[in-house]
Amino acid sequence: MQRKKIDLTPYLLISPALIIFLAVVFLPAINAILMSFQSYDLRRPSRIGFIGLDNYIAIFNDSLFWQSLWKTFLWVTFGVGFQFILGFVLALLLHKKFFGRGFVRSVSLIPWVTPGVLIGLMWRWIYDGNYGVLNDILLKFGIIQEKIPFLAQQATAFPSVILTIIWQGIPFFALMILAGLQGIPTELYDAADVDGANGFQKLVRITIPMLKNTIYVSTLLRIIWVANSVDVIFNMTGGGPAYSTQTLSVYVFNKGNALNLGYASTMSIILTLILLVVAILYFRNIFSSEEE
Amino acid sequence: MKKIKFKLSRIFTIYIPIIIFLIFLLFPFYWTFVTSIKPERELYSGVITYWPKDINFESYKKLFISFNFLKPMTNSLIVAASTTIISLTVSLFAAYAFSRYKFKGKKYLMGIFLTNNMFPTVLLLIPLYAIMRNIGILYTPFALMLSYTTFTIPFSIWLLSGYLRDLPISLEEAAMIDGATRAQAFIKIVFPVLAPCIVATGAYVFMTSWNEYVFAVMFTNEASRTIPVALKNLIGQLGVEWGMLTAGGIITIIPVCIMFFFAQKRLTQGLTAGAVKG
Numbered sequence: 001m002q003r004k005k006i007d008l009t010p011y012l013l014i015s016p017a018l019i020i021f022l023a024v025v026f027l028p029a030i031n032a033i034l035m036s037f038q039s040y041d042l043r044r045p046s047r048i049g050f051i052g053l054d055n056y057i058a059i060f061n062d063s064l065f066w067q068s069l070w071k072t073f074l075w076v077t078f079g080v081g082f083q084f085i086l087g088f089v090l091a092l093l094l095h096k097k098f099f100g101r102g103f104v105r106s107v108s109l110i111p112w113v114t115p116g117v118l119i120g121l122m123w124r125w126i127y128d129g130n131y132g133v134l135n136d137i138l139l140k141f142g143i144i145q146e147k148i149p150f151l152a153q154q155a156t157a158f159p160s161v162i163l164t165i166i167w168q169g170i171p172f173f174a175l176m177i178l179a180g181l182q183g184i185p186t187e188l189y190d191a192a193d194v195d196g197a198n199g200f201q202k203l204v205r206i207t208i209p210m211l212k213n214t215i216y217v218s219t220l221l222r223i224i225w226v227a228n229s230v231d232v233i234f235n236m237t238g239g240g241p242a243y244s245t246q247t248l249s250v251y252v253f254n255k256g257n258a259l260n261l262g263y264a265s266t267m268s269i270i271l272t273l274i275l276l277v278v279a280i281l282y283f284r285n286i287f288s289s290e291e292e
Numbered sequence: 293m294k295k296i297k298f299k300l301s302r303i304f305t306i307y308i309p310i311i312i313f314l315i316f317l318l319f320p321f322y323w324t325f326v327t328s329i330k331p332e333r334e335l336y337s338g339v340i341t342y343w344p345k346d347i348n349f350e351s352y353k354k355l356f357i358s359f360n361f362l363k364p365m366t367n368s369l370i371v372a373a374s375t376t377i378i379s380l381t382v383s384l385f386a387a388y389a390f391s392r393y394k395f396k397g398k399k400y401l402m403g404i405f406l407t408n409n410m411f412p413t414v415l416l417l418i419p420l421y422a423i424m425r426n427i428g429i430l431y432t433p434f435a436l437m438l439s440y441t442t443f444t445i446p447f448s449i450w451l452l453s454g455y456l457r458d459l460p461i462s463l464e465e466a467a468m469i470d471g472a473t474r475a476q477a478f479i480k481i482v483f484p485v486l487a488p489c490i491v492a493t494g495a496y497v498f499m500t501s502w503n504e505y506v507f508a509v510m511f512t513n514e515a516s517r518t519i520p521v522a523l524k525n526l527i528g529q530l531g532v533e534w535g536m537l538t539a540g541g542i543i544t545i546i547p548v549c550i551m552f553f554f555a556q557k558r559l560t561q562g563l564t565a566g567a568v569k570g
Contacts, residue, residue, distance in 0.1 A: 006396075013389035014401060017382040017445050024420070024442045025408055031419035040422075090313055098306050106553060108317050110545075113552045115503035117520040118541045121527075122320045125327065125534055133323055136340040170317065179564030214564075228412040231505040235524060252414040253506065261418050268415040279410035286406060287399070 032265045040262030055266035064243060064251065065267065071158070072227055072247040072271075079165040079226045084219060086166065087173025092207075094174065095181045105178075112171035120235030123164045127151050127236075151237050154244040161233050161245050165226060173218060180214035181207070213285070220282040224275055321545075328352070328538040335535055351535035352543075361540060363515075364522035371433050371518060372501040375440045376494045383448035384490065388478065390449070391456035392464075408446040413506050416442055421510055435511040436518065440504060444497045451496070451562045455489040456482070458565075488558055495555035499548050519544050 039051045059065050094105050111119070126134050129149030138144045150160045188206050197205065208215075230253045233239065239246030239254055246254070248271050255264035327335065328351050330344040355361045389395075390402055420439050424430040429438075459482065467477040505520040512521055523544065526537045552559075 007393070010389035010393035010395045010398075013385040013393075017386040017449060018401070018404070020378075020382060020438075020441055021405060021408075021445055024438050025411060025416065028416045028419035028423060029411060031423065032415050035419060035422070086313075089309070093306060093310055093313070096306050098302075098310070104310060104314065106556060108314065109552070109556070110321065110549060111317055113499055113503075113548050114321075114545055115505065115520050115548075117503075117505045117523055118324075118544060119320075121523060121537060122324050122541060125532075125538070126320060126323060131336060131338075131340070131534075133340055167317070167320070170313075175560055176564055179560065224410070224412075228414070230414065231520075235505075249412060249414050252412075253417070256414065256418050256421070256510065261422060264414070265418045268412055268418060271412050272410070272415050275412065276410065279407075283403070283406065287403070 032269060035262050036266035036269050038262045040260075040265070042259035042261060051262075055262055058263070059266055059270065064246075065248075067243060068246050068248045068251040071245070072249070074158070075162060075165070075247050076223055076227050078162050079169065080219065080222050082162075082166040083169030083222065083226075084173050084215070087170045088177055090170060090174040091177035091181060094178050109171045109175060111168050112175070114168075116168075116229065116231030117235050119164060119168055120232045123160075123167075124151060124236045127160055152241060154241055157237055157241055157245050161236050164236065165229065165232055168232065169222060169226065172222065176214055176218040177211060180211045184210045217282070217285055220278055220285070223278050224282075227271070227275055324538045324541050327534055328542050330535065332535055351539040355536045355539050355543075359522075359526070359536060361522065361543070364517055364519045365543075367433065367512075367516055368502055368518040371436045371440070372498045374433070375437050375444055375501040376497045378437065379441055379444040379448045379497050380490060380494050383445055383452055383493075386449045387452035387456055388482075390453045392461070405446040405449050408443060411442075417506060417510060420507075424511065430511060431513040431516050433516060436501075436504075436508060436516075439507045439511060440501045444500065447500075448493050448497060451493045452486075452489065454562050454565050455486060455493075455558075459485060489562065492555040492558035492562065495551045496559055499551060502544075502548060 036055055037050055037052060039047050039049060039054070041047065090108065094101065094108070126132055127150035129135070129147055129152055132147075132150070134150065135144070135147040139147070148156060150156045184207065188210070189202060192202050192206060227247075228249050230249045233245055233247060233250050234253060237245045239250045248267065252264045252268045252271065255267065326342070326344060329347045329349060330341070331346060331348045331350060334341060334345060386405075390398065416439070420435075421430070424435045424438075429435050463481050464474075464477040467481055468474065472480065502518075503520065504518075505524070508518045508521050509524070512518060517525070519540070523537060523540050526533045526540065
């Protein structure tokens, strides 16, 4: 009896990537789970050891954790929400024919390829309370009467960092939605014209339904991305003033920087579990389209 | 009359909104540039000028001479270039397997690579820090190269298998019927067509490694720090050196922009393909 021989080539081809990936992603992820059950503070090396659920209990009682979670929710809702709306408008504009369109399409993507650190620092300079250009513009137009220290006071710091993340994310949505728009057959619009539909009707009845999948996938990706983003906030405010701009990712990063690795790991696991809901939706979409 | 009305409506519905968007999206870069070429006394004079009264490249000079910006630039180049080469090599093999073979567990293996979207950077950051500290590569360029592959390999595989799937298999099959081996068919037929896509993927990997901050700030020290960390370090205890910082910012994004404009077409095709179908 002869068995059918299995061709090992594809497995061999995949193995280098797989080995690296398992070593740098899965191994650390398992390690993070183990660390979450330990007291692992590098400034207190003698106390490193398993402590059961103590970290989880401590986090449950940590009011700063709950506040950061709430901030993350606001950060994602307003950040991604406005990125989407403005990105959608920009995509509709870039889909029209006009002089210099190719150039405009290219340059409007620049914020997307700019390092997060630089984004944070550029906006920090714009928002500056003494020499910031935003204050100067608002004063000149008579919108404000005196300078506002945007990032130094609690009331304005969080909206200011959200505006920055919106700025960063507009190009991504515009890019995705523009590609989606280009895939809609023009006959649909021609038919709607024959039926006498106006621009708004065409948008609601044709454009948005045809873009459903594009919008869905890019929004899910963006939610995960924005929720995980550390560099923009960290370089603008470091999470302050008085933790008013500290999202969960920034909180984890700050704890990690303070070398309390056990506590930081525990919080990052909670963050992962929350984002898992979004990730599962994303995977379902990917796998269902993969089978087609 | 009708023509004028049409033109006016185009100005209000297309040109003016586009200009507003462009001002919003590009003004920060303009401002960064203007700041970088202002002399220090003009920067902190209290009166804000929208174009420098006298242009001066003092900040750039200071950045390279007293801050030694060339060092972090070299570090960034080493890390980004090695990450790109490693990621492209292993990903190309894997992408070829995913797009040209049918095998058991393919879907799950592909799924494993996609899970990387799920892990927050900060989740991997902490244990990677501990691991690298234990095996003694913390603060070396290897620490960054390895940690960047956590997102560059899955991403490259995804992008490259997308490009490969779009290439017709018939040409390779024809070559193999003529007696070429699989490897020969790949090198002679697939590779030349795929080359621009590989370049685009490489450009993206390079850009993300060049731009990365969160891993870089924890895994480097004075000697091995990369550009983003160096930029942040210009914020000292005595305040921020905005002149040098903006000069550094401009230098940082120039290579990224150049690469992006060259790779843009293929890159946007590949990136949007996954989300757009269906």
